[in-house]
Amino acid sequence: MCRNPARRYASDTIPGMSEPGSDAEIARRIAEGAEDAASCEAELCRRFLNRARLYGLKHLRFDVTAAEDLAQQVMMILLEALRAGRVEDLERVDRFMLGTCRNVAHSMRRGEARRVEMKRRLSTELAGAVTPPWDSVESRRVEECLATLPDRDARLLLLLFQEGATAAEAAASLDTTPGNVRVLQHRAIARLRDCVGV
């Protein structure tokens, strides 16, 4: 069920292959130590690694190194737990992942996780199975597009994504209301996406 060629995908959509099974089915194959457990682990990584990376980006202030550490630790914890039969509800692997993300992020923010990170690394093949979100957009293209946006749009995006401004801080800087910051952000992101082509 889980056998897939070892190659990189831009997402967990696998070109030319039929749906390899639900998350629960894949988790069950790993937990049972099935013949194709290794390929099922790879498939689970394809499905969940980027979600954990995304969680890390959001909660570790866009530090891509820390986000990668978090994602790999979380995936390893999930795989180890499945192999050891410690995941009680195989229908809700997503909940296990999210809970583990929260715990690991909490530890990392307290500076505890670095000590164990080297022990919890995915193989290069598994970790490289899915292109990380941060490698999917070319930085220079974004810089060029930011330069073409209305100044207010570019300023807002830098305030929010670079300086970590709150809605109130961004509003004060742009002489508008916190409620309007969301509206302005949606418009600025739409313009940027249009320019970058993502």
Add this chain to the structure above:
Amino acid sequence: MTEHVSSDGFADYLAGLLDPRADDELEAHLFSCRSCALEAEKLAGLAVAVHRAVPPVLTAGRFEELEREGRIAAVNAVLPGRIAEARFPPAEKLLVLRLGGSDLSRARRVDMELLDLDGKVLARFDDVPFDVARGEVLVVCQSHFADLFPPDMVFRLERLVGDTREEANRYTVLHALR
């Protein structure tokens, strides 16, 4: 949350504009929904690129970050009324021009124009970050700018004091081509 999340919702999430409960709900959905996860990845890639982007004018905080990351090849102090010489930085590195010597103590806003030596406006940047105490603006020069702008240029700073717009200073910079 069972409904799919809109792109705007993900953008708000990544920008930290949602309240903690909405964050939690969105995350629970994100981990259970593959199509939403894929859409969120696209926005995350964009958000990281914005986070890493080097704007043409830096805040003091961003300047310090870039220095810590080792991305700044050189910092040139440029004073008004003098012709400064600069060298385009190597690829992936940055040259920072400290446009100093301006009285910005009463400015509520500073705008900047980039001119060629004949006075033609090449680019305009409104409401740029500025350092009141040091009276300076930190401009970034990147290697690929050599393909976008002429090597010799003038930076013109305007300050808004109350409702009055006035020129603060002009800075002439001659760039050697690598």
